[in-house]
Amino acid sequence: MGVIQYILDLGPSVMLPIVIFILALCLKEKPGKALRSGIMIGIGFIGISLIVGLMLDNLGPAAKDMAERFGVHMAAVDVGWPGSSPMAWASQIGGVAILIAIGVNVLMLVLGLTRVVNVDIWNIWHMAFTGAMVQVASGSFIWGMVGVAVHAAFIYKLGDWLAPVTKKYFELEGIAVPHGTAAYLAPFAIPFEWAFNRIPGVKKININAEKIESRLGVIGEPMIVGAVLGLAIGFLAGYDAKVALQLGMQMAAVMVLMPKMVKCIMEGLLPVAGAARKILEKKFKGKEFYIGLDPALLLGDTQVVAASLIFVPLTIVLAMIVPGNQVLPFGDLATIGFFVAMATGIHGGNLFRTLISGSFIMGITLWISSQTIGWHTQMAEQANALSKGVTQVASLDQGGSPITYILAQLLTLKNVTGLLVIGGLYVFCVICTFIYYKQQTRKALTVVNSEEKVSS
Template sequence: MGIVQSIFNYILNMGAPVFVPIILIIVGLIVRMKFKDALSSGITLGVAFVGMGLIISFMMGSIGPAAQQFVKNTGIQLNAIDSGWTALAALAWAWPLAFFMFPIQIGVNLIMLAIKQTNTLNVDLWNVWGKILTAVIVAAVSNSMTLAFIVAAGQMVLELKIADVNQKQIQKVTQIPGVTSTHSMTLFGVILYPLNKLLDFIPSMNKQIDANWLKQKLGIFAENHIMGFIIAVLIGVFAQLSFAQTLTLGVQGATALTLFPMVSKLFMQALSPLSDATSEFMQKRFKGREFYIGLDWPIMAGCNEVWVTAIILIPFMLGFAVTLPGNSVLPFAGIINLSVAVPALIVTGGNLLRMIVLGIVTTPIFLYLATSFAPIVTNLAIETKSVQVPKGQMISWSTLEYPDFRYIFAHAANGEIFGILGAIVWLALYVWYYKGMKARSLKIEDENAESTV
């Protein structure tokens, strides 16, 4: 067992840009792709992951310090450092039982495929660390390893089911056929869905305002580089940066928004041949059944609405951080809130205005739950020695993915009444979301059928 664990840990430590392409090359060969085509698709996907990571790191490195300067200017002391996802991933992998989550995820997926409870093959196995983190949090709150694994396994089931009903919407906004996202951040759509339904009652919210609409109405001011420049300059002004620093930040923002859609095209280039080969292979063996490849969220990174939403939310997050009573988290490494922007893209169908509104409304949820998790995360970091924590401070993640699910089910596992009731309500909302997105998928299928007639 130790040797097997060492091999898997070695491969996983390579990171998503290496691990996921290896899995896709193997899947490609299984579905009878030519070796050169499978190799080309795999390496192109690796390039796409690295490219997206470089741009996000560049963006964080540019905007993060400006955000920190803004909070510093207020004079307010916040003692929980936002260490972002990397620190929490390190903490998750340091958990002694982390390795067991890997075969559990594969087993759950294969069983659900066999009994026809999902059509999604999740190859995004690197992000199993998210389920490990869920288990770590549940175990810390409930002191039960058994319940920790039960909740994590339940999360795997829920994310596969939601990946199925999200697929048509994801394909519609990305134009990449046969793929969906199995990233657990899509679970936050359960909270966003009823809020999005409420927006139906506001007439101005019923217009489909997306990046293309903005280009038609605003012309050059809606171009990626111009929007990126303007938004970044405004952040620089809020942070009281010098004139030169503000202009530099503006150009950096313009650079990021210009490069995102360019890199995203690589995902389509890599995944389309694999999707076609998988579809042909499966149709020969399972007639009448449609299968999807489950991947990480960056397949949606080419949608400008994601980045415009995430950047516009920055000043709101900073404002909430310094004004919300009881918040102790200083947004920094997690300042780009993809944890709400990505599920909001799916829930709203890419409606930019709705995405921004949903992001503003739910930002306090992220800050308050990040504050709640800070003592747990800090204690785990100290115990595992996986992350260095400055004396007298705590660490957390200001935009922790699907914090509602983790908080509610951790406290439900602990036998707390509000946690149990919260879990019942959350699952009811999940069913509502599932049925609503399934109905939307059927509508999209009908529209596609009419357009081909």
């Protein structure tokens, strides 16, 4: 356990390069190329961490000031993933979560139940969190381990089903994102996409950063959009012109720098991913495999970053109007892009559609996280993570996860109505996601067959 904890303490910017370096050597890459790939990926994640830190340090307080200015007072504060992940690792389940998640991945690969080869060990904290909350809710360590296994198996399947979006929209060849909010909230967007494509008039509306830029010229460039949104958030928070302008420039920097950091990760990853896929596909008779990685890769898309900034004030508004909400959004606001990233891809970068489906996603996330406050607070107490004077905590990331909520409620039945509503809705959306995956796969196959006929 001490060795595992030591590795985890290194953080993703060190741990993932080590994993990639070892994996590259196993894939018969030259040591020099393997080392370069690992270090380049580490550089990318350090860059992303710095940018996320910039957002947390500046956008987070602005969002909190905005909430206080408009009189939003809730029973629990959202501690975000920076607060939730240490609770997950500090739990009893945290010590065995990595072994369970890797074991499930290997078993599913052997049985042909998934094509995702997960190398993102750090983000197993999401699975650990589910297990920890299930243990708190049920009082059983065994059920906690089952919670980790079920979350892992389900999220790997989501990685398979969402791979067409990752490939087609985000242009990440051979990559899957079987982690966190980006994956488990994506199913909610599928029925919206189906409806949008069938509503006359609405199906023709398409708003994205490229169209804004083409119509407005320089004013529509991503960095200008980021500056304007940052400035608007600053003024809504009640900042004076000086601080608001600084926030605007910081958000402009985010819009420009985030995609560049993602490019660093992809530069280091693509050679390894390509080698892995070739070996696996050869060994398993042409089957396609995906390398499972951090959803931070999705933040390299301009539409995702734009949606992220729009949803900062919008989520605070939703917190005021969602019935029964008791959570004050804060810790996860700066990284809200994770919540709507895959939805943005499903909608083809259409910000109009993302705005609508994303509002539903954030609304239901708030509702779920309000119902898990009690269990979340118990986890914080066990991890000695309650700050002085704080009596209740919550989080949007994982605390608002439908997977975690459904598993915990199934074992306790404390809120049968909530379980039936959220469980029924989520199962419906997951079925829609599977159908969507099948449709996208058939379309891709049709395109390939057409191209082969033309070339022959």
